[in-house]
Structure formats: C-alpha cells, structure tokens
Amino acid sequence: MWKHVVELRRHLLISAVALVLASIPAYVFRDYVMAFALAQGQISSLAFIHPVEPFTSYLRLAVSVGFLAILPFIMLQVWRFLIPGLTAREKKTVASASVFGATLFYAGCAFGFFVVSRVALAFLLGVASPDLQAQITVGNYISFVTSLTLLLGLSFQLPLVIVVLVKLGLLSIQTLRARRRHMIVGLWILAAMLTPPDVVSQALLAGPLMLLYELSIVLARLAERRRPTHIGTGNAA
Secondary structure (H helix, E strand, O other): OHHHHHHHHHHHHHHHHHHHHHHHHHHHOHHHHHHHHHHHHOOOOOEOOOOOHHHHHHHHHHHHHHHHHHHHHHHHHHHHHHHHHOOHHHHHHHHHHHHHHHHHHHHHHHHHHHHHHHHHHHHHHHHOOOOOOOOOEHHHHHHHHHHHHHHHHHHOOHHHHHHHHHHOOOOOHHHHHHOHHHHHHHHHHHHHHHOOOOHHHHHHHHHHHHHHHHHHHHHHHHHHHHOOOOOOOOOOO
C-alpha cells in the first residue's frame, strides 16, 4: 500500500510541477491573455479595489490557462499510475474513456467561454439603465469567466458518467428512458446553479445538456450490449 502511495505522490508532484511550468508563460503574456478574455465581454477596461487584486486575478487566469494546456499530460500521469493494475481489456476501456472525457471537457470549456459567457455578459450588462455605468473589477471578471468555463467543461462529462454507470451495471436503458422527465428538470436546476441568474444563460446550458443526455442514452445502449453478463448480476453465484 505504501508503495502505491509513494507512486501516487510522485505522479501528483509531476503534475503540479507541470502546471506551474505551463502557468508561467500564461502569466508572462498576461496582457494578451487578458485582452483575449475581455473580448468575450466586449469590455475595454476593468477596475480593482484592492492592491493585491490584479496579481491574484492574473495568477488565477494563468493557472486556469495552464491547466487547460496540460490536461492531456495530467491524464497521462493518471494513466501511468493506473496501468500496472489493469488488464488488457480495462486498459482499452480506460484509454477510450480518457479520450472521450477530454474531448467532452474541451468542448464544454469552449462552449462556456465562446458562447455562454459572451451571451451572459451581453445580457447582464444590457440590463443596466443609461444612468448606470459598469465598474467591473478584474477579480470579479476573471472569476466569472474562468468559473463558467471550467464548470461547463465539467458539466459536459454527463455522457461519460452515464456510460460508466451503465458499464458497471448501476444504470439501464429502461431507467434512463423512464427518468427522462425528471432528468430534464434536474438539468434545468443544474443550469440555474452553474450559470448567472438569467433565463438566456440557463437555456444555453440546459439545451446542450439535454442533447448530451439523449446522446448518453444512445451510447449507453452500446455500452449495455458490450457489458459482460456477470457484471451487476447478484445471482451469478
């Protein structure tokens, strides 16, 4: 057990060092990264109310960019930690799930950054009357954009989670279809929790999530057919 702990610590340390190294260029070129982020909200300038706020905001932005850049490398470290204890079939399954999950994550991040954040900012800033002028702080803006982007990436993991549960025998196609209405309500609630409090942003997230749920049913059907018959059958013995 201690040997596995040491090995896990080594991979975590490698991932942490890689994250730091990947974040350094993003911080060095922070002005260009910030300009790119500001373009989504069509904002020309930001304010700050604390002397440390610009530094911490740029640091958060750099770490977020660094994480997105080296996510495949981090997944490779996870793979190297798991591979000694996996069978050939399990290695193939984990590799496919990793590629599928990473693709969904990047797709969700791109959708959150280029679509949801842009529309949400346009809607929220457009609500203000002519007598109100936005004084957005750099900390609030970076927090809004990075949180929305990463949360969208995580929420797009829905098909992978469902397929894994079906693969393990914890879910079935019949359950997914029977609970479709409940799932739709749950996705709208999730969209309301992850996005700003406006219907436009919530619809932009809930719509793709519902499509992903339908995609999950199709993928789950394939996974259920390929699932070994002894998994999830308690009477096998």
